[in-house]
Amino acid sequence: MADHHVGNLVLTDLVKRYENTDPAARPAVDGVSLDVEAGEFLTLLGPSGCGKTTTLRMVAGFETPTSGTISLDGADMLRLPPNKRPMAMVFQSYALFPHLSVFENVAYGLRIDRVRRARLEEAVEIALTSMNLTGLGERFPHQLSGGQQQRVALARAMVVQPSVLLFDEPLSNLDAKFREQMRREIRLLQRRMGITSLYVTHDQAEAMSLSDRIVVMNAGRVEQVATPAEVYTRPASVFVGNFVGRASFLPVSGVVVRGGRGGVSVFGKEVEVAADPGVGSSGVVMVRPESVVVSPVFEQGCGVVRSAVYLGAGVDYEVETDQGTVLASVGDPDVGGLLEEGTKVGLEVDASRVYLLPRGGGGGGCLASCWCSPPLAEPGPRCAIVSMPCPHLSRR
Amino acid sequence: MSVLHRVRSKPALTLSLVVVTAVLGVGLLFPVSQVLLTAFSPEGLAAVESLVGSSADREVVGNTVVLGLCVAAVGTALAFLFAFVQTRLDVPFKRVLHVVAVVPVVSPPFALATALVVLFGRNGVISQGVFGVPYDIYGLDGLTIALALSFFPVVYLTLVGMMRRLDPSLDEAATSLGAGRAKVFLTVTLPMLLPGLASGFLLLFVEAIADLANPLVLGGDFTVLSSRAYIAITGEYDVASGAVFSLSLMVPAVLVFLLQRYWIDRRKVFSVTGKPTGRPQTYRGPVAMTAYALAVVVALLIVLVYATIGYGAVTAVPGVNNTFTLAHFDFVLFGIGSEAMVDTTVLAVVAAPLAGLLGVLIAYLVVRKLPRVGPLLDFVAMLGIAVPGTVLGIGFVLAFRSENLVGGVTVIPSLVGGAAVLGGSVGIVVVLLIRGTPAAVRAGVGSLHQIHPSIDEASASLGADDSTTFRRITLPLIRPALLAGLTFAIARSMTTLSPIVFLTTPDTKIMAAQILAEVDAGRFGNAFAYCCVLMAIVLALIGLVRLAVRDRAVRPLVVLPAAEMPVVEPALVGAVKE
Numbered sequence: 001m002a003d004h005h006v007g008n009l010v011l012t013d014l015v016k017r018y019e020n021t022d023p024a025a026r027p028a029v030d031g032v033s034l035d036v037e038a039g040e041f042l043t044l045l046g047p048s049g050c051g052k053t054t055t056l057r058m059v060a061g062f063e064t065p066t067s068g069t070i071s072l073d074g075a076d077m078l079r080l081p082p083n084k085r086p087m088a089m090v091f092q093s094y095a096l097f098p099h100l101s102v103f104e105n106v107a108y109g110l111r112i113d114r115v116r117r118a119r120l121e122e123a124v125e126i127a128l129t130s131m132n133l134t135g136l137g138e139r140f141p142h143q144l145s146g147g148q149q150q151r152v153a154l155a156r157a158m159v160v161q162p163s164v165l166l167f168d169e170p171l172s173n174l175d176a177k178f179r180e181q182m183r184r185e186i187r188l189l190q191r192r193m194g195i196t197s198l199y200v201t202h203d204q205a206e207a208m209s210l211s212d213r214i215v216v217m218n219a220g221r222v223e224q225v226a227t228p229a230e231v232y233t234r235p236a237s238v239f240v241g242n243f244v245g246r247a248s249f250l251p252v253s254g255v256v257v258r259g260g261r262g263g264v265s266v267f268g269k270e271v272e273v274a275a276d277p278g279v280g281s282s283g284v285v286m287v288r289p290e291s292v293v294v295s296p297v298f299e300q301g302c303g304v305v306r307s308a309v310y311l312g313a314g315v316d317y318e319v320e321t322d323q324g325t326v327l328a329s330v331g332d333p334d335v336g337g338l339l340e341e342g343t344k345v346g347l348e349v350d351a352s353r354v355y356l357l358p359r360g361g362g363g364g365g366c367l368a369s370c371w372c373s374p375p376l377a378e379p380g381p382r383c384a385i386v387s388m389p390c391p392h393l394s395r396r
Numbered sequence: 397m398s399v400l401h402r403v404r405s406k407p408a409l410t411l412s413l414v415v416v417t418a419v420l421g422v423g424l425l426f427p428v429s430q431v432l433l434t435a436f437s438p439e440g441l442a443a444v445e446s447l448v449g450s451s452a453d454r455e456v457v458g459n460t461v462v463l464g465l466c467v468a469a470v471g472t473a474l475a476f477l478f479a480f481v482q483t484r485l486d487v488p489f490k491r492v493l494h495v496v497a498v499v500p501v502v503s504p505p506f507a508l509a510t511a512l513v514v515l516f517g518r519n520g521v522i523s524q525g526v527f528g529v530p531y532d533i534y535g536l537d538g539l540t541i542a543l544a545l546s547f548f549p550v551v552y553l554t555l556v557g558m559m560r561r562l563d564p565s566l567d568e569a570a571t572s573l574g575a576g577r578a579k580v581f582l583t584v585t586l587p588m589l590l591p592g593l594a595s596g597f598l599l600l601f602v603e604a605i606a607d608l609a610n611p612l613v614l615g616g617d618f619t620v621l622s623s624r625a626y627i628a629i630t631g632e633y634d635v636a637s638g639a640v641f642s643l644s645l646m647v648p649a650v651l652v653f654l655l656q657r658y659w660i661d662r663r664k665v666f667s668v669t670g671k672p673t674g675r676p677q678t679y680r681g682p683v684a685m686t687a688y689a690l691a692v693v694v695a696l697l698i699v700l701v702y703a704t705i706g707y708g709a710v711t712a713v714p715g716v717n718n719t720f721t722l723a724h725f726d727f728v729l730f731g732i733g734s735e736a737m738v739d740t741t742v743l744a745v746v747a748a749p750l751a752g753l754l755g756v757l758i759a760y761l762v763v764r765k766l767p768r769v770g771p772l773l774d775f776v777a778m779l780g781i782a783v784p785g786t787v788l789g790i791g792f793v794l795a796f797r798s799e800n801l802v803g804g805v806t807v808i809p810s811l812v813g814g815a816a817v818l819g820g821s822v823g824i825v826v827v828l829l830i831r832g833t834p835a836a837v838r839a840g841v842g843s844l845h846q847i848h849p850s851i852d853e854a855s856a857s858l859g860a861d862d863s864t865t866f867r868r869i870t871l872p873l874i875r876p877a878l879l880a881g882l883t884f885a886i887a888r889s890m891t892t893l894s895p896i897v898f899l900t901t902p903d904t905k906i907m908a909a910q911i912l913a914e915v916d917a918g919r920f921g922n923a924f925a926y927c928c929v930l931m932a933i934v935l936a937l938i939g940l941v942r943l944a945v946r947d948r949a950v951r952p953l954v955v956l957p958a959a960e961m962p963v964v965e966p967a968l969v970g971a972v973k974e
């Protein structure tokens with residue numbers, strides 16, 4: 001069944017409005033359209049409550065869409081009950097059958113398909129081996145660690161060779177170390193078997209490391225569908241840039257965008273940066289902290305260090321500038337040379353790493369505050385232009 | 397989606413809905429509606445008039461209410477006393493006290509009452525024999541003792557459960573804030589138990605006023621509504637009056653049921669700290685010792701009563717001619733009486749598994765499949781026990797004495813009376829089914845709520861349809877509930893009297909009804925032998941069920957595979973990103 005040419009999953013204008021909810025409010029899923037290519041690993045990423053699980057459950061058949069269509073290789077899925085859809089789901093809670101042994105859990109789907117005994121045993125053994133569960137077949141779920149339980153859940157879903165695998169935050173119950181290992185294993189296995197996968201998570205690192213493409217969702221809508229690199233470097237909106245990784249957003253105006261590039265002023269320097277086609281005369285410049293260079297010398301733009309957090313592998317500085325608060329991440333710091341709070345510093349940015357976005361979505365104002373909560377809590381003052389003598393500017 | 401489409405896409409669901417609706421409709425709603433119709437017919441209204449007009453009948457109503465209140469008060473107090481001793485005192489023989497307190501659950505309805513008559517009646521072994529006082533236990537006092545002892549165990553078990561679940565750290569918190577033991581008890585423990593005590597009180601009230609067996613044996617001149625209805629039907633052949641009397645029982649019963657469901661159940665206090673940590677502090681001192689002494693006295697009384705039953709079963713005429721004899725057992729086991737033993741057992745063995753399965757099926761539909769009509773279905777199923785047995789029995793007489801025809805075609809043949817199919821056994825099985833289902837529904841709903849819905853979804857996602865999922869996943873997982881429901885249904889089917897007494901025919905004899913006849917005729921020895929045999933059969937059946945449905949693998953009780961992680965807010969995620 002695992003034909004590598006099947007598994008093209010298409011969602012069109014999917015809307016889900018839960019019964020018993022305010023009809024005036026936005027639906028839980030509000031017009032989602034996706035085209036998951038055969039064999040692709042696609043991740044739905046977004047904050048909790050944005051409709052990821054609902055979308056996934058509609059695909060699985062556990063929820064009925066209010067409107068829209070779901071098709072798999074051209075066949076209408078909405079006509080089929082969940083058990084007739086050639087998909088298998090891996091649950092956040094694992095949902096192992098507590099009264100069945102590991103072997104019987106994995107064999108469950110094959111027994112439903114009435115697979116012959118010899119073939120069934122072989123398939124289960126292969127699945128257990130591939131998930132490093134050899135020798136655990138006789139155990140019961142409660143005799144396994146969380147990680148082992150999750151492997152059983154994976155083996156159970158993969159062994160039926162579905163056309164589409166559905167994952168709902170399968171790693172969120174594991175501890176951080178183990179999560180990374182499982183990520184790699186899931187990715188390897190999925191690549192090897194070439195099964196189309198739709199994966200839901202709110203963890204951007206998970207989405208980045210697993211996916212061929214990421215769908216960033218917000219309030220029931222799709223904000224962007226792109227590769228992890230694109231989502232990170234060229235987010236479609238402030239929301240996306242904000243949710244995926246950390247960034248400072250500096251409002252700019254009087255911009256002229258031509259041919260996908262725009263001239264803007266960043267830290268007192270005129271630079272030409274890549275721009276979203278939707279940017280008008282004013283926009284927002286996204287600066288990732290790792291592309292900011294902080295130096296005690298005032299050759300370029302300037303600001304005042306408001307906080308310095310030593311992280312071992314690097315230092316995070318919060319620098320207040322004329323354009324707002326900027327987060328800068330300096331790698332491999334020299335412990336003796338940490339800049340103290342209140343120090344005046346120069347800032348520089350690699351223009352090729354800066355991206356110009358339309359202003360909408362962030363609500364203007366204190367855009368730079370996305371990555372740390374205190375500025376959000378006290379609006380206004382932090383965003384005020386810092387008026388301080390700037391030697392560099394006055395020299396010019 | 398059209399109805400037809402739904403039916404076609406979910407045949408198993410549709411079929412089970414049809415079955416459940418049919419059983420509840422035919423076995424419960426139809427007969428009860430017949431009682432209502434009769435009560436509001438001209439004859440019924442005349443009976444209402446005479447009920448209101450006659451001072452004797454008004455007294456019957458008064459008696460019923462007084463009896464209900466007395467039993468509820470005494471029974472709740474007993475239940476609380478035993479639960480307190482069990483969970484909060486550090487005293488010897490607690491295990492024995494527990495077993496003694498639970499024994500009345502499996503005993504037939506007459507056992508206690510008859511034994512009390514033998515011990516404390518006009519010629520009582522104790523009252524006359526030991527103290528030489530001509531004490532007369534018939535009436536309110538005897539009824540209160542018999543009913544309270546019969547029904548308090550269920551309330552006791554609930555309270556023990558509640559008190560065990562109370563988090564001891566709450567007591568400790570109050571103590572550390574300076575409250576003394578008594579103060580802690582009054583301000584922390586008692587308020588948390590109030591819902592349990594209140595619902596226990598209501599339950600006992602309803603059970604007491606609905607009971608038929610004890611008033612028939614112990615009532616004497618103290619007539620209550622249930623016995624009045626019984627006399628109206630069986631003695632005066634006045635079905636309309638019977639309907640009216642029994643219906644006036646149903647009003648408080650259903651009111652209490654509603655109150656319980658929609659008020660008390662919503663007010664249950666849960667300690668939200670999760671797993672109880674530590675052990676509750678135990679009480680000492682004179683108050684604790686008084687409680688213990690009281691509990692021991694009551695336990696001794698219960699032991700005495702059951703000893704009397706055993707003794708009476710092998711004694712020629714208990715209290716009068718105390719020679720040893722096996723004649724009573726011979727009568728019950730091998731004589732004419734054995735017919736009732738076999739019939740009762742066969743009917744229970746047929747009805748109880750059906751009740752267990754039906755209850756679990758209803759629970760499954762209610763919890764998993766029917767989010768909207770589920771509560772209504774649950775409600776109707778629970779009416780099976782909320783409706784007094786007298787009402788159900790009279791309803792069956794009204795509804796099924798003659799065959800039911802629709803357009804000249806027999807839809808339901810006669811189930812009650814001389815012409816009933818299979819000697820009325822079908823009707824009896826249906827009644828037992830209706831009476832046994834509610835406990836299984838409750839047990840099933842409780843355990844289904846513990847199983848995460850994703851378990852069902854995982855099964856569906858692996859290709860299993862609803863009926864396969866139910867058979868291979870749900871049913872094994874709720875096996876403990878099924879077992880509990882089955883056990884309860886067996887006990888109830890074997891010992892129930894009030895609806896069945898209206899349905900027995902010469903062809904189908906029921907032990908409970910036979911015991912009544914023997915007691916009426918003054919042949920206490922036979923009655924006691926019946927009681928012993930009945931209890932033995934109940935215990936044997938329950939043991940068999942446990943053997944057959946024994947768990948193969950050791951499994952934790954909690955069926956949630958893993959704790960659902962709280963979803964981390966994106967704002968926080970941003971703050972802690974690697």
Ligand SMILES: Nc1ncnc2c1ncn2[C@@H]1O[C@H](COP(=O)(O)OP(=O)(O)O)[C@@H](O)[C@H]1O
Pocket residue numbers: 018019021028046047048049050051052053054055
């Ligand atoms: N069964 C339900 N009934 C009503 N509203 C629901 C239900 N399930 C989810 N929702 C709502 O729909 C929205 C999307 O939920 P969900 O898909 O679970 O989000 P996510 O998985 O992205 O966290 C949320 O606002 C949630 O409160």
Ligand SMILES: [Mg+2]
Pocket residue numbers: 049052053054
């Ligand atoms: Mg979710």
